[in-house]
Amino acid sequence: MDTMEAIANILLRLCFVGLCILGLYLYYVVWFVPERVRKKLLKQGIGGPKPSFPYGSISEMKRLTIMEKKKRDSEAIGAIKHDYRSAVFPYYEKWRKEYGAVFAYKMGRVVMVHVSEAEVVREICLCVSLELGKGTYLKKTHEPLFGQGILKSNGLAWAHQRKLIAPQFFLDKGMVDLMVDSTIPLLKSWEIKIEQNGGIADIKIDDDLRAYSADVISRACFGSNYVQGKDIFLKLRALQKVISKPNMLAEITGLRYLPTKRNREAWRLNREIHALILKIMKQNGAEEKNLLSAILRNASMEHMGPKEADKFIVDNCKSIFFAGHESTAVTASWCLMLLGMYPEWQERVRAEVHDVCGGEPSDAKSLQKMKILTMVIQEALRLYPPGAFVSREALQEMKLGSIIVPKGVNVCAPVSTLHYDPNIWGKDVHEFNPERFANGLIGACRPPHMYLPFGAGARTCLGQNFAMVELKIVLSSIISKFTFSLSTKYRHSPTLRLIVEPEDYQEKMSENEERTAIMDNITEKIHEFTSSSDSDNEMPSTVFITQKSLFGRTEPVHVVLGGGKAADIVLWRNKKLSGAIFVGVTMTWYLFEWIGYPLITFLCQFLMLLLAVFFVWSKAASLTKMSPPNFPEVLLSEDIYSQVTQYVRHEINEAFVTFCYIATGKDVLVFLKVIAGLWLLSVVGSWSSLLTFSYIVFVLAFTVPVIYETYQDPIDSNWDKFMDWNRISVAIKLLKIIRGHLKGE
Numbered sequence: 001m002d003t004m005e006a007i008a009n010i011l012l013r014l015c016f017v018g019l020c021i022l023g024l025y026l027y028y029v030v031w032f033v034p035e036r037v038r039k040k041l042l043k044q045g046i047g048g049p050k051p052s053f054p055y056g057s058i059s060e061m062k063r064l065t066i067m068e069k070k071k072r073d074s075e076a077i078g079a080i081k082h083d084y085r086s087a088v089f090p091y092y093e094k095w096r097k098e099y100g101a102v103f104a105y106k107m108g109r110v111v112m113v114h115v116s117e118a119e120v121v122r123e124i125c126l127c128v129s130l131e132l133g134k135g136t137y138l139k140k141t142h143e144p145l146f147g148q149g150i151l152k153s154n155g156l157a158w159a160h161q162r163k164l165i166a167p168q169f170f171l172d173k174g175m176v177d178l179m180v181d182s183t184i185p186l187l188k189s190w191e192i193k194i195e196q197n198g199g200i201a202d203i204k205i206d207d208d209l210r211a212y213s214a215d216v217i218s219r220a221c222f223g224s225n226y227v228q229g230k231d232i233f234l235k236l237r238a239l240q241k242v243i244s245k246p247n248m249l250a251e252i253t254g255l256r257y258l259p260t261k262r263n264r265e266a267w268r269l270n271r272e273i274h275a276l277i278l279k280i281m282k283q284n285g286a287e288e289k290n291l292l293s294a295i296l297r298n299a300s301m302e303h304m305g306p307k308e309a310d311k312f313i314v315d316n317c318k319s320i321f322f323a324g325h326e327s328t329a330v331t332a333s334w335c336l337m338l339l340g341m342y343p344e345w346q347e348r349v350r351a352e353v354h355d356v357c358g359g360e361p362s363d364a365k366s367l368q369k370m371k372i373l374t375m376v377i378q379e380a381l382r383l384y385p386p387g388a389f390v391s392r393e394a395l396q397e398m399k400l401g402s403i404i405v406p407k408g409v410n411v412c413a414p415v416s417t418l419h420y421d422p423n424i425w426g427k428d429v430h431e432f433n434p435e436r437f438a439n440g441l442i443g444a445c446r447p448p449h450m451y452l453p454f455g456a457g458a459r460t461c462l463g464q465n466f467a468m469v470e471l472k473i474v475l476s477s478i479i480s481k482f483t484f485s486l487s488t489k490y491r492h493s494p495t496l497r498l499i500v501e502p503e504d505y506q507e508k509m510s511e512n513e514e515r516t517a518i519m520d521n522i523t524e525k526i527h528e529f530t531s532s533s534d535s536d537n538e539m540p541s542t543v544f545i546t547q548k549s550l551f552g553r554t555e556p557v558h559v560v561l562g563g564g565k566a567a568d569i570v571l572w573r574n575k576k577l578s579g580a581i582f583v584g585v586t587m588t589w590y591l592f593e594w595i596g597y598p599l600i601t602f603l604c605q606f607l608m609l610l611l612a613v614f615f616v617w618s619k620a621a622s623l624t625k626m627s628p629p630n631f632p633e634v635l636l637s638e639d640i641y642s643q644v645t646q647y648v649r650h651e652i653n654e655a656f657v658t659f660c661y662i663a664t665g666k667d668v669l670v671f672l673k674v675i676a677g678l679w680l681l682s683v684v685g686s687w688s689s690l691l692t693f694s695y696i697v698f699v700l701a702f703t704v705p706v707i708y709e710t711y712q713d714p715i716d717s718n719w720d721k722f723m724d725w726n727r728i729s730v731a732i733k734l735l736k737i738i739r740g741h742l743k744g745e
């Protein structure tokens with residue numbers, strides 16, 4: 001007994017030491033290392049807001065955004081101001097005034113350097129080193145949207161993908177024709193709407209423009225299967241909305257694995273997008289000349305395993321979809337908003353389109369002659385660049401201009417700040433003046449690398465020519481058919497949803513030639529779209545079932561378990577993570593159950609240790625030069641609070657309804673099954689404590705599904721035989737018991 005106690009004591013101490021080491025490690029990673037990096041920057045004269053533990057400046061950013069929103073809400077709606085920086089990024093404006101053109105701040109454990117100084121921006125543009133890559137910050141949050149595709153990958157993996165994808169953006173006549181074709185349903189639908197409204201109509205244009213650019217990129221990428229490609233866009237857009245809020249807690253703690261409402265929605269959409277892309281891929285013939293086929297050919301040449309090849313294809317399709325779709329549609333919206341506001345420019349563009357095309361649809365030659373329209377697009381991209389930042393992460397310590405950038409630091413050039421700098425653009429920087437681009441970029445902007453709507457350097461936008469042609473085609477087609485102005489319902493409220501886009505957008509449109517308008521289809525078209533995608537979700541068109549599965553299951557075990565990370569863990573897809581969870585839970589169970597260490601005692605002793613450490617630290621700080629502990633500002637977000645309460649409320653209501661249903665005996669069989677189940681639980685429960693019982697459930701969850709998945713075929717084929725045999729043996733046992741009773745045994 002004494003030996004047992006001694007062992008228990010040693011284990012207890014080991015656990016304490018383990019916990020302390022874990023706490024110190026987290027402190028080291030989350031706070032100590034980034035602070036050391038920040039201090040390196042401080043030594044170079046790069047100041048910035050003082051971060052708080054552990055989220056850095058995030059609370060301050062949230063506070064300033066809320067304050068700004070309240071201020072704007074209380075203000076009367078005035079004239080439209082193009083410069084949206086103080087509304088969308090109030091914190092950067094404040095810090096830039098306080099700390100200058102180059103300052104550092106912390107987002108969680110990521111150190112960011114905000115740079116609007118020409119020399120450093122130039123260095124970013126000129127740098128071709130693979131050691132300056134895309135930020136790995138928020139990579140985990142954005143993983144479902146971009147995966148490891150070209151947009152977010154780094155190093156050789158990125159260089160390889162860029163080499164493969166770039167040639168696909170060569171614009172030939174076929175590409176221009178398909179863009180012109182895609183304008184037809186858009187124009188038709190607006191004509192219908194206008195006609196139905198007696199010659200003039202308020203049209204909400206942003207979704208229509210998204211549908212147009214989805215159509216274009218879908219045809220370019222998927223060739224003959226473009227209609228199915230559109231479903232993917234709708235789902236990607238939904239996914240973007242679900243994950244556009246950065247989840248810092250999830251980034252640091254890995255809580256993104258928790259099945260929260262948001263995570264479950266993101267996982268579901270991601271699964272559906274994955275399946276749709278692979279479905280199109282399988283339908284596409286290898287001879288098809290489109291982007292998807294090129295990626296497919298590459299994947300097969302690389303001799304990748306099937307899973308790896310699938311991921312390669314899906315991630316790149318998603319990257320191209322996102323890159324090619326959103327920003328072009330949003331730019332078209334901003335262009336139309338500006339042309340609606342400035343009728344004189346609308347007229348100039350209309351006259352030019354008329355001169356160049358003479359009533360015919362645009363072609364490659366006529367597009368080249370549209371100088372005024374090009375100027376308008378360039379000016380719209382200056383005032384409303386969809387990409388708010390050009391950002392890079394130093395994958396190794398490196399020098400940019402006069403700054404030594406430590407490894408892991410993210411350098412961000414704020415595009416809108418550069419585009420609104422009066423020293424570069426002149427006094428009329430806040431005005432819409434396409435004339436400044438009359439002599440090209442060199443004439444408009446000095447130095448020219450300060451104009452960054454398509455990014456810079458080695459990672460500059462691959463699709464910029466594609467986008468410019470697409471924009472010219474859609475704008476020239478609209479302008480030659482309609483005259484338009486801003487609707488009175490329009491509220492100017494640029495919003496950041498990964499890219500800067502109009503929050504709400506309406507145009508008042510009428511047809512050019514005083515003709516009363518024709519017919520509509522656009523709302524119906526969108527409904528068609530949604531319903532077709534929904535029906536696809538409910539039932540895939542082809543289901544192959546080779547043999548009867550357990551409990552009539554038709555989907556893979558992974559899907560049955562809810563898919564996503566939770567299913568990955570239970571099925572040991574990531575052996576290290578599942579192993580760590582398994583060992584962690586086993587150790588916890590062993591600590592509390594076997595050694596009999598009471599939970600309350602453990603919690604109290606842990607808190608005592610924590611308080612003592614902070615107490616000593618604070619006292620030591622007041623006596624020495626050491627900085628005192630920086631306690632986090634804990635703010636429970638309203639979102640999380642309302643999500644949790646809604647979830648709990650829903651579950652309680654469901655439980656009550658189920659209880660009433662069973663108790664009123666509406667289904668006697670269910671009633672009997674529940675009673676039998678509860679009796680079984682009560683018997684099993686009496687064998688062990690709640691903790692051990694929960695542990696047994698945990699062990700079953702971590703073993704049964706993975707064993708079943710591994711030996712699925714023999715289990716499925718022999719299950720029925722086993723059940724039959726089992727039924728017979730149970731019947732024999734029952735008969736024996738009855739016979740025993742009858743004999744009075």
Ligand code: HEM
Nearest residue numbers: 323324327328331387453454455456459460461462463467
């Ligand atoms: C007006 C429309 C567009 C804008 C404003 C835009 C803007 C951008 C920006 C700012 C970047 C990041 C550049 C950097 O970090 O330096 C980028 C990258 C990219 N864009 Fe675009 N883009 C547009 C349209 C398109 C289109 C239509 C496609 C393809 C069909 C496309 C494909 C890409 C790709 C593949 C990248 C990643 C390049 C890489 O990392 O190597 N973009 N774009």
